[in-house]
Amino acid sequence: VRLEEALQNVRTLDREAMALTRKRLDSIIKPLGSLGMLEEHLVRIAGITAASRFDFSHKAVVVFCADNGVVDQGITQSGREVTAIVTENLATGDTCLCAMARVAGAQVLPVDIGVAAELTAPGILRRRVAAGTRDFSREPALRAGEVAQAIEVGIDLAGELRSLGFALVGMGEMGIGNTASSAAVAAALLDLPPEAATGRGAGLSAEGLARKIEVIRRALELHRPRRDDPLDVLAKVGGLDIAGMAGLCIGGAVYGVPVVLDGFISNVAALAACRLCPGARDFLLPSHLSAEPASTAVLAELGLRPPLQAGMRLGEGTGAVATFPLYDMILAVYNEMVTFAEEDMEAYRPL
Amino acid sequence: VRLEEALQNVRTLDREAMALTRKRLDSIIKPLGSLGMLEEHLVRIAGITAASRFDFSHKAVVVFCADNGVVDQGITQSGREVTAIVTENLATGDTCLCAMARVAGAQVLPVDIGVAAELTAPGILRRRVAAGTRDFSREPALRAGEVAQAIEVGIDLAGELRSLGFALVGMGEMGIGNTASSAAVAAALLDLPPEAATGRGAGLSAEGLARKIEVIRRALELHRPRRDDPLDVLAKVGGLDIAGMAGLCIGGAVYGVPVVLDGFISNVAALAACRLCPGARDFLLPSHLSAEPASTAVLAELGLRPPLQAGMRLGEGTGAVATFPLYDMILAVYNEMVTFAEEDMEAYRPL
Numbered sequence: 001v002r003l004e005e006a007l008q009n010v011r012t013l014d015r016e017a018m019a020l021t022r023k024r025l026d027s028i029i030k031p032l033g034s035l036g037m038l039e040e041h042l043v044r045i046a047g048i049t050a051a052s053r054f055d056f057s058h059k060a061v062v063v064f065c066a067d068n069g070v071v072d073q074g075i076t077q078s079g080r081e082v083t084a085i086v087t088e089n090l091a092t093g094d095t096c097l098c099a100m101a102r103v104a105g106a107q108v109l110p111v112d113i114g115v116a117a118e119l120t121a122p123g124i125l126r127r128r129v130a131a132g133t134r135d136f137s138r139e140p141a142l143r144a145g146e147v148a149q150a151i152e153v154g155i156d157l158a159g160e161l162r163s164l165g166f167a168l169v170g171m172g173e174m175g176i177g178n179t180a181s182s183a184a185v186a187a188a189l190l191d192l193p194p195e196a197a198t199g200r201g202a203g204l205s206a207e208g209l210a211r212k213i214e215v216i217r218r219a220l221e222l223h224r225p226r227r228d229d230p231l232d233v234l235a236k237v238g239g240l241d242i243a244g245m246a247g248l249c250i251g252g253a254v255y256g257v258p259v260v261l262d263g264f265i266s267n268v269a270a271l272a273a274c275r276l277c278p279g280a281r282d283f284l285l286p287s288h289l290s291a292e293p294a295s296t297a298v299l300a301e302l303g304l305r306p307p308l309q310a311g312m313r314l315g316e317g318t319g320a321v322a323t324f325p326l327y328d329m330i331l332a333v334y335n336e337m338v339t340f341a342e343e344d345m346e347a348y349r350p351l
Numbered sequence: 352v353r354l355e356e357a358l359q360n361v362r363t364l365d366r367e368a369m370a371l372t373r374k375r376l377d378s379i380i381k382p383l384g385s386l387g388m389l390e391e392h393l394v395r396i397a398g399i400t401a402a403s404r405f406d407f408s409h410k411a412v413v414v415f416c417a418d419n420g421v422v423d424q425g426i427t428q429s430g431r432e433v434t435a436i437v438t439e440n441l442a443t444g445d446t447c448l449c450a451m452a453r454v455a456g457a458q459v460l461p462v463d464i465g466v467a468a469e470l471t472a473p474g475i476l477r478r479r480v481a482a483g484t485r486d487f488s489r490e491p492a493l494r495a496g497e498v499a500q501a502i503e504v505g506i507d508l509a510g511e512l513r514s515l516g517f518a519l520v521g522m523g524e525m526g527i528g529n530t531a532s533s534a535a536v537a538a539a540l541l542d543l544p545p546e547a548a549t550g551r552g553a554g555l556s557a558e559g560l561a562r563k564i565e566v567i568r569r570a571l572e573l574h575r576p577r578r579d580d581p582l583d584v585l586a587k588v589g590g591l592d593i594a595g596m597a598g599l600c601i602g603g604a605v606y607g608v609p610v611v612l613d614g615f616i617s618n619v620a621a622l623a624a625c626r627l628c629p630g631a632r633d634f635l636l637p638s639h640l641s642a643e644p645a646s647t648a649v650l651a652e653l654g655l656r657p658p659l660q661a662g663m664r665l666g667e668g669t670g671a672v673a674t675f676p677l678y679d680m681i682l683a684v685y686n687e688m689v690t691f692a693e694e695d696m697e698a699y700r701p702l
Contacts, residue, residue, distance in 0.1 A: 031553035036662030202382035310658035311387030325676035
């Protein structure tokens, strides 16, 4: 669907389903609220899906893969050819995310939304909007039409996944240079100085980090993205992966799909989505706190607290998939546990 | 074995196995160290088990169950009869921990180390040292011999689990009143004021919390436990579950078993273990940050940072079991991923 149309079809959380789910959680023999965020996330999923019964057996991680022209400025540890290599490895099951997803019982769905090189592996979803972005240190990364199209790819994917029965959708990315575009978008949306928004990505040296900060500083001065216009920010310094992920967040709110965020890049995308579509915020599930330095500021702006704080910074959706078993666990509690009504345990009931 | 003997047989981490495991992790195609604590925990397990190959298919959570005489002071939400009910439910698979452990593929092993009531369910490990503690607001909770015996139960369990092939052992507890004994032990070991060490447990009212703090304050004044003598602290204001868990921590260091901590109570037990046996610290794996207020101080003293921060406060070992899938995930990465040597991806290799 077109972005404008999607924005007019955003749902709100179903309060009745949330109340029913909370009521059942509170009737289970355990101290009230004692599973913390696990309970809160299940109640949120009730609101998202407008249901108080759940089946999480079908889970997926959608990995938006795209190249970034700014890589020409030497601000990454790896060369741009790695984007295509890892995208193919995602399709053949040969990345860290894939190994972790097998444990979690989740599908990995790589999406070519803007990889520069030709891809040959089957199993990659072909949604290429452009062959990577332009170098934002010299010109705007994307045209307005490309931004909208990438967002629409994400929105449509949410609808397709919903109709295929996926109950939890993790959101990941692959693209050399995308912590640079994310840092630039975060700096623009949050009005942060580039040095506060920018981190080492996959492991830059101190010298590389200084260069990356300087490139972002000059790009923001060159383009002056409008802080209150997320489409302008994405066009000037964003990426196709970020735009696609923002679309998935909006699509979650349109189609009632629980979207599990990953780390820094996905959080920046979620922030762009919420600026464009404030109602999308309620449909997001945080997973982990990335080691990238601006993650805390972005999550605070979103008002989201992630359950996992393990110093991870791999990307691909690894943080999202790492939290999937927690959903299986709270659902097992929800479905299998006896309630106070079923067992004579008034002594244990909260006052 | 006797406690004194165990303390003389504590291992140290195997640095060679750790180096081999780190070397393989660093050879895998991914940014160096990018799985954060997951990698650190696997390297620690290498040191604990003196091996660089792993099999986590056999996992267990040992739940130390015991009553606390101080419950007579009305400082808990539930009555003491609930300890026995939940202990039996642990054996029949009917608690939140059991539901979560089924997802994680882990065995739940309830241990009666001091439940006051008679238990009838099969599947409970019978290791009763006493029928609960005495009311520490009036007299010392335990005799010195009882403390040593409970610690030895934990040490021996570590050895038995090791010989049965359990590769990861979570540590949980069940005992109405045990956040009170844990708070008293934490206050004594860390020299904290009782109000800083004491929380609401399963959900006390503000009035109940004030009473609990006052009971702990008076007990510490009455008994004056010696801060530098963990056995004295455990005898005066501890519990059989805490002593058993401290023993499991020591046993982990004697038999080379990775012990996954749970929340506040288990962290307090680990602190007591490390005061008695500083070498035990290296054999501990933190899981989650409990919502009990003194958890942060206890973990800081142990120098441990837990990966999961989800506001959980249920106990039983639920925090430990919630992190078990992370071990399966890092092991899948470790075993299944290609290395730089196997694939021509020098471009992606860290500098």
